[in-house]
Amino acid sequence: MTHLSVMPLALRTMLLAFSASFLLAACGVGGTGSPTPTGSPGPSSGPIEHATGETDVVLRFEEGGGFVPLGFLAGQAPTFTLYGDGTIIFRDVTAVFPPADDAVQRQLPYRIARLSEDQVQELLAFAIGPGALGIARAAYDPGNVADAPTAIFTLTAGGLSKTVSVVALGFDNPQSPDAPILKALARVGERLRAFDAPGAQVWTPDRYRGVLTEDAFGEPRAWPWPDIAPADFRPLQLPTGQTWIARTMTGAEVAVLALDDIEGGFLNLVLSGPGDGKTYSLTLRPLLPDEVA
Numbered sequence: 001m002t003h004l005s006v007m008p009l010a011l012r013t014m015l016l017a018f019s020a021s022f023l024l025a026a027c028g029v030g031g032t033g034s035p036t037p038t039g040s041p042g043p044s045s046g047p048i049e050h051a052t053g054e055t056d057v058v059l060r061f062e063e064g065g066g067f068v069p070l071g072f073l074a075g076q077a078p079t080f081t082l083y084g085d086g087t088i089i090f091r092d093v094t095a096v097f098p099p100a101d102d103a104v105q106r107q108l109p110y111r112i113a114r115l116s117e118d119q120v121q122e123l124l125a126f127a128i129g130p131g132a133l134g135i136a137r138a139a140y141d142p143g144n145v146a147d148a149p150t151a152i153f154t155l156t157a158g159g160l161s162k163t164v165s166v167v168a169l170g171f172d173n174p175q176s177p178d179a180p181i182l183k184a185l186a187r188v189g190e191r192l193r194a195f196d197a198p199g200a201q202v203w204t205p206d207r208y209r210g211v212l213t214e215d216a217f218g219e220p221r222a223w224p225w226p227d228i229a230p231a232d233f234r235p236l237q238l239p240t241g242q243t244w245i246a247r248t249m250t251g252a253e254v255a256v257l258a259l260d261d262i263e264g265g266f267l268n269l270v271l272s273g274p275g276d277g278k279t280y281s282l283t284l285r286p287l288l289p290d291e292v293a
Contacts, residue, residue: 048124050157055290056084058120059127060154061192063093063169074211074244074283075107075267080192081288082123086115089203089288091264094194098261103218109264110205110286113197124157126191132184133164140178140185141167151189204263205286209236209293210249216281220272224256230273230280236293248293254284 050058064076080090091108098106115123128134133155148168155162170186173179212233228247236246254262257269262284269282287293 048121048128048158050120050124051084054083054085054087056156057154057290058082058084058157059124061151061189062154063149063151063189063193065150072267073242074213075265075285077265077285078288080195081290082115082120083289086117086120088113088115088195088197088200090192090195090197090200092194092196103221104259104262104266104269106262106266107264107285109261110203111197111200112203113200115197127153127155127188128158128160130184131188132181133162133188134158134160136162136164136181136185138163139165140182142171142173142176144173145171151185153185153188202263204251205288206251207287208249208251208254208265209244209246209285209287211244211246211283211285213245213281213283214278216268216270216279218268218270220270220279223271223274225253228253230276230278246293248287249284 050056059080059082060078061080062076062078064073079093080088082088089110089112091110093108095108097108100106133153136153145168148171151166151169153164153166155164164185166182166185166189169182169189171182173182176182210233212230233245233247235243237243259266259269263286265284265286267283269284271280271282272278273280
């Protein structure tokens with residue numbers, strides 16, 4: 001946990017006031033609806049300082065893992081990202097997923113919008129204060145929930161640079177000494193899972209991560225790329241420790257698949273290897289602007 005004495009005065013004052021009332025107010029912690037994006041933001045000038053670059057991650061929420069098929073793990077991606085210039089790229093994971101077609105499961109598309117600096121400040125103030133990210137420690141695991149997903153919050157604002165992971169976010173465990181903070185974090189997760197911004201447009205990535213796995217099941221399609229071989233997919237280790245056989249793919253390479261409505265990626269397209277007698281499963285996952293591979 002970041003020590004209060006090294007925080008900027010405005011943020012320190014807010015956190016001290018919040019901490020004093022936290023246990024009494026825990027049952028009422030929450031946030032308002034998602035703000036409506038208006039105009040273009042200027043440089044950060046509010047009480048909560050943050051970087052202003054278009055690829056600077058200020059607030060991110062990701063959730064995944066647990067007992068799910070391999071394709072879901074390979075396709076895991078952040079649910080919500082706020083960048084320094086006010087751009088948000090997000091998808092409402094509470095929405096109904098597209099039906100499976102063409103032997104693939106399409107993922108929900110991302111949408112993109114721009115928040116004003118006032119809206120950025122409101123969201124950060126909620127996440128850091130009532131949402132408890134400002135005082136949360138790095139990891140929470142109830143230890144008594146099997147195969148549950150892990151939620152990961154990333155915050156870089158107000159003098160804080162931290163990642164907070166929570167296994168089974170939203171799991172009601174009133175006996176835990178961390179119950180008030182966990183309840184507050186769950187409210188942040190609820191808000192970011194179902195984030196909405198009127199006027200947001202579907203976001204089409206210019207790069208994807210293609211993850212290739214062997215021994216797929218199903219009727220395979222012919223290998224679609226004459227100039228890309230399975231050997232061009234190389235081991236990629238993620239910060240989570242997972243290793244995939246993957247390749248960064250351009251929009252033009254993805255277009256060769258001739259599949260519609262795959263801006264959000266897809267799971268488990270079965271392909272027949274080019275002359276090697278193997279059957280592969282391809283999972284496609286969008287790469288966000290700050291992600292390099």
